[in-house]
Amino acid sequence: MDIIQDLKQRGLIYQVTDEEGLEKALSSQKIKLYCGFDPTADSLHIGNLLAILTLRRFQLAGHQPYALVGGATGLIGDPSGRTDERGLNPQETVKQWSEKIKAQLSRLLDFETEENPAKVVNNYDWLGSMTIIPFLRDVGKNFSLNYMLAKDSVQSRLEGGISYTEFSYMMLQSYDYYKLYENEGIRLQIGGSDQWGNITAGLEYIRKQGVEEEVFGLTMPLITKSDGTKFGKSQAGAIWLDAEKTSPYEFYQFWYNADDRDVVKLLKCFTFLPLEKIAELETSLKKEPEKRLAQKALAEEMTKIVHGDKAFEQAINISEALFSGDIKSLTADEMKQAFKDVPSYTMESDEPIGLVDLLVNSKISPSKRQAREDINNGAIYLNGDRIQEVNKLISKEEAIEQQFILIRRGKKKYFMIKYKG
Secondary structure, X not given: OOHHHHXXXXXXXXXXXXXXXXXXXXXXXXXXXXXXXXXXXXXXXXXXXXXXXXXXXXXXXXXXXXXXXXXXXXXXXXXXXXXXXXXXXXXXXXXXXXXXXXXXXXXXXXXXXXXXXXXXXXXXXXXXXXXXXXXXXXXXXXOOHHHHHOOHHHHHHHOOOXXXXXXXXXXXXXXXXXXXXXXXXXXXXXXXXXXXXXXXXXXXXXXXXXXXXXXXXXXXXXXXXXXXXXXXXXXXXXXXXXXXXXXXXXXXXXXXXXXXXXXXXXXXXXXXXXXXXXXXXXXHHHHOHHHOHHHHHHHHHHHHHXXXXXXXXXXXXXXXXXXXXXXXXXXXXXXXXHOOOOOEEEEOOOOOEEHHHHHHHOOOOOOHHHHHHHHHOOOEEEOOEEOOOOOOEEOHHXXXXXXXXXXXEOOOEEEEEEEOO
């Protein structure tokens, strides 16, 4: 199956500038393609993941992907898909974020293969040194106001207002495509559906530079959930690709908790599982939904792709330990992942402390009287074990790897006791 047909069957194509021409080019030669990622934070998130994995699909089909880090455009701000103006970040901050994003991209694309290695480029390399006069004469002269105002990314912002800074973004992205064609021979730009206006503007700019060879644009659909809301966030906020911001366990749980109505679509769009295997999982979902085999496959594939096999195994260990209550089977690193968002208390001393005093000092119980009642009533658990000894002394030796003690009060209230190193 050719790459375009595979993308179609997975629901990954929204618009193509010349589908027949692109299919012909892809079937007859190795094509270079790119997608841009602006450093608007210190990590990419799963909203970026669809584009990255689509680059990877092209790479697996024999084509060469380029990931463009917007070290320059990240200083400007893309108005596409937004209703308000982006805040401008300091140049040094954007530079640091660019390096972090470059490292993340390097984990998700294959940079080692000899045949078609992925490459990362930064548009600051050519935009950073450009001065205003050449930009206005050589780039701006090719864009009429009528043409730019007709684009959805601009139209949607006119009522609320758009600055000239963000208005100029389309020209910068168009120039990026031209420079990548000129320097690298790139002939295809991909992006989310909100990038259609920017992509087609780039094609038009390249044509105006006298380029006769056809270049192409392709967009992917916005992934929405069955309830109509945008896919990519949990109740806690964005799902980041940085393990420090969203732990592998949280990442695994996000995918595992996919709605039955969404999971097949997510398997098609995000995983590299064969469509035949996904069809089997869909059948299982209909016949025995309680087994959640489709969700398990989705969570496993995505965690391995983004964080690796070891992180996936940790996520499984944490899930099983929490389900069984066997907290003591967890490592200290797994404890940090599983309970990073629960209230915590850091011990000032390694000396043993009475359980009642610990409950009060850490504000788990509001008073010594209540602490004694909680213990006597069997409401206190240490690392999964119920404790009913009011006079019990707690020592550092009871902590997992001498770092953490997890205290549970009642059924759902967790607290982490931390010992200094």
